[in-house]
Amino acid sequence: MEFPALSHHGGTRGVTGSCHQLHLDATISLLIDCGLEQGADAAPGSEFAPIGFDIAGIKALIITHVHLDHVGRIPALLAAGYRGPILCSEPSAKLLPLVLEDAYKLGISADPIQVDRYLALVQRLMVAIPFEQWHLVAEQEGVACSIRLQRAGHLLGSAYVECDVRYPGVEPSSRVVFSGDLGAPGNPLLRAVKPPERADILILESTYGDRLHADRSDxxxxxxxxxxxxxxxxxxxxxxxxxxxxxxxxxxxxxxxxxxxxxQAEQRQGPADDPLxxxxxxxxxxxxxxxxxxxxxxxxxxxxxxxxxxxxxxxxxxxxxxxxxxxxxxxxxxxxxxxxxxxxxxxxxxxxxxxxxxxxxxxxxxxxxxxxxxxxxxxxxxxxxxxxxxxxxxxxxxxxxxxxxxxxxxxxxxxxxxxxxLRGYSGHADQLGLVQFAIGRRDVVRRVILVHGEYQAKRLLEAALRRYATTKGGDLQVSIAEAERR
Known part of the structure; x- marks a missing residue:
């Protein structure tokens, strides 16, 4: 197997359950998101199911944002014995316990002692890291990986993850980027998304890869x-x-x-027959x-x-x-x-x-x-x-x-x-936004792997990426992720 390598434990059949493993070598890896499958993607009782993959060698769990389809399997991960750090942005560190507590009470147990024990463990493992700063997360026998969180514009604290992987005697480093969920432009509270400076591999969401959003300005x-x-x-x-x-x-x-x-009320003297x-x-x-x-x-x-x-x-x-x-x-x-x-x-x-x-x-x-x-x-x-x-x-x-x-x-x-x-309230980027994120900067992304979308959305986004790359004269590989076989 050539490293770095990827395994996908969710987010391949539809738009939920995001969970991706980045293998740095044969023995160490990172987990990016640990989400719950929901709706049509979910099997009955999935919220109680075991984690479903080997957690040995996972050095860190990195959370892109705190929606349950990205964090809802954390109880199963902890039940499997994971005790490594849970890394997330500083705003996400404030929001994650609120979301996990509510989900635990509704889906697993409302017993106060169990809830408190669970939240105490999450708080102990959680590490908040600033945006736009590199953070070393794994180092073993010359293999090293640092991550950097960049704003994703999906909700407060949401991030895409840049992973910079270095191997002895190999230059330059390998850059793997996980988009998480990318927001649409014009969010009234959040700062705009900026595309990655480079990516050898980009794992890209495709929720609305098959459409363009209605005008949000009005x-x-x-x-x-x-x-x-x-x-x-x-x-x-x-x-x-x-x-x-x-x-x-x-x-x-x-x-x-x-x-x-x-x-306006302080200034307006409307006509008598104006109901407003x-x-x-x-x-x-x-x-x-x-x-x-x-x-x-x-x-x-x-x-x-x-x-x-x-x-x-x-x-x-x-x-x-x-x-x-x-x-x-x-x-x-x-x-x-x-x-x-x-x-x-x-x-x-x-x-x-x-x-x-x-x-x-x-x-x-x-x-x-x-x-x-x-x-x-x-x-x-x-x-x-x-x-x-x-x-x-x-x-x-x-x-x-x-x-x-x-x-x-x-x-x-x-x-x-x-x-x-009311159209225009989508929290996800549309096809144009996804394409601009992936290849808005010429020749900085070499390979794109599509996740987190229905099949039709992935296929149409794949075609759009290839078409746009051709017009730019670039060489871009695009593929659709497949679930890890168990």
């Missing part, structure tokens, strides 16, 4: 128009959103809308009904030094983009039920952000059961809805005529509420 204006309509109708806007990343983007943009509306002129935006509650999302949002706020310049400037102006005055946080289940009943029975407009993002569970389901039958209300989707989920059924009803019903908790509910999908 997404906030479209969100504002939805809120305007809800205020006129006296209804509630229900936004199913995942706790990490998307929720914080939404809060940031809603705060900006509210801030702008308050300034009479609306009191200052009384519009924005309800965040997810304990995990609240904890993550507080962590995001504490990590403001990692925000982009524009977001930090708002703080300097005395604004609080993630903790503004109209934000109402609902923690207990009792308060949650009170809010559901109040919004159902009154005509007071509100915005509700609640989990989970695909309406298959969590607190959003109670809101939907209470309000789907009332046309005053509106369900707003800002993320992907997996086939077969209640969210996908509701989303598909947008613009439909006649009676539509959706099953929630084993009962059918008639859908009379308005449904709208």
């Amino acid at each position: 997404r906030q204006q479209r969100l504002e128009a939805v809120i305007d309509r809800a205020l006129v109708d006296g209804g509630t806007i229900l936004i199913p959103a995942f706790s990490l990343g998307r929720t914080q983007e939404l809060l940031y943009e809603i705060e900006d809308i509210l801030h702008r509306k308050s300034l 002129a009479a609306l009191d935006w200052s009384r519009l509650p924005v309800i965040l009904d997810s304990p995990l999302a609240q904890r993550i949002t507080r962590a995001y706020a504490e990590l403001h030094e990692y925000w982009n310049c524009e977001a930090r400037q708002r703080l300097g102006e005395g604004r609080d983009p993630l903790g503004f005055g109209q934000l109402v946080c609902v923690d207990t289940h009792g308060k949650h039920q009170q809010v559901v009943n109040y919004l159902k029975s009154t005509g007071r407009p509100a915005i509700v952000i609640a989990g989970n993002g695909m309406c298959s569970g969590g607190r959003i389901v109670n809101y939907l059961k209470a309000m789907l039958g009332d046309p005053r209300h509106e369900v707003v989707f800002v993320g992907y809805q997996a086939k077969g989920t209640p969210g996908a059924v509701i989303q598909a009803s947008e613009g439909a005529e006649g009676v539509v019903k959706v099953e929630l908790d084993g009962r059918m509910y008639e859908l009379r509420a308005k449904v709208v999908t």
